[in-house]
Every structure is written in C-alpha cells, then in structure tokens.
Amino acid sequence: MSLEPTAWRRSSYSGGTGGNCVESATNESRALVRDSKLDDSPVHVFTAQAWAAMTNDLRTGFRGREPRLRLT
Incomplete structure (x- = not known):
C-alpha cells in the first residue's frame, strides 16, 4: 500500500505558533496522520472505521463512556 496521499490537511488547531498538532490525509480506504511540524x-x-470512531470520540468527549479505540 502506498502512503502517498493526494493532499495533507493541517488541523485548524495548529495555528502559526508551531504547537503540537497533526496533519491528516486519506488514501484508498485509509486515514493517514503525521506531525504537522x-x-x-x-x-x-x-x-x-477506526479513524471515524476516534475522531467522533474526540469530538463528543466520549459522552461518559470508555474510548472505543485503545492505543497500547
């Protein structure tokens, strides 16, 4: 699988101060994420599916339940 996306999108929270943020892109049926700096x-x-679940959990604040995606 190639990891070359069509275009990277920088998080709106990145700002111009060089803070800790990410860029995301899509490729085939995958979501790609990297350090924006x-x-x-x-x-x-x-x-x-995993990307949609994670971004939904982050957007909704998990609504009183455990995250569906665990990174170990």
Whole structure:
C-alpha cells in the first residue's frame, strides 16, 4: 500500500505558533496522520472505521463512556 496521499490537511488547531498538532490525509480506504511540524515525520495509518470512531470520540468527549479505540 502506498502512503502517498493526494493532499495533507493541517488541523485548524495548529495555528502559526508551531504547537503540537497533526496533519491528516486519506488514501484508498485509509486515514493517514503525521506531525504537522515535520513534513517527513512517520505516518500513522488507520482504517477508515477506526479513524471515524476516534475522531467522533474526540469530538463528543466520549459522552461518559470508555474510548472505543485503545492505543497500547
């Protein structure tokens, strides 16, 4: 699988101060995520389903339940 996306999208929370944020992109049926400060940073690959679940959990604050996606 190629990790070359069509375009990276920088988080709206990145701002211009060089804070800790991410860029995301899609490729085939995957979501790609990397450090917004480093163009050549490692790319983390998620299935579309895992990415949707994680971003929904972050957006809704988990609504009083445990996260569905655990990173160990």
